[in-house]
Amino acid sequence: MTVPRLEPSLTGARIVPVLVLDNPAEAVPLAEALVAGGLTTLEITLRTPGALACAEAIAAKVPGALVGLGTLIRPEQFAQARDVGARFVVSPGLTDRLAEAAKAAGLPYLPGIATVTEALIAYEHGFRELKFFPAMLNGGAPALKGMAPLLPEIRFCPTGGIKAENVREILSLPNVFALGGTWLTPADAVKERRWADIERLAREASTLATQG
């Protein structure tokens, strides 16, 4: 079975907001604010009862957004992701069953790894784009630099603990195609529906990515 490759629109995203959403009525204006700020590739985490409905609402109602689902930890979640219109899927780690489910679903898949051994296992499964998670706890930019000569065919999307001040250094690494995080959508701003603040954070991040 072939390994679905990540779409160029994802590998070219540079910054992927990671969203914890439960309410579709909040999800749509939040996604619109991120897209207006220049961040169009969005990862919605499967951590809440309403996550699938939020992903479906964004995929249907925000034409500029490329919607992915994250935190996939069970094989059956791949079919659920496809059914709501997700264009890519992300896991915090990788197991043999998840790898097979990703290949069967035919969705571009970004599996998570935290060590060189885990990266090699993902490589053996055929994956070449990996999530490095939790990135800052596992050494951040110096760890990514250390892996580059050992794993020349692998490119990473680090997430976990990344803030605006880390963006430029991490995106400057040749083995990093994008990075992700929740810092762009602070829980209080979402709760208070301060969409203009989120659009501003997104625009600042987009600027960092293009200047980097």
Ligand SMILES: O=C(O)C(=O)C[C@H](O)[C@H](O)COP(=O)(O)O
């Ligand atoms: O399990 C997954 O697939 C995830 O989505 C993990 C997230 O990428 C991180 O939890 C984001 O980390 P912070 O930016 O530090 O909040």
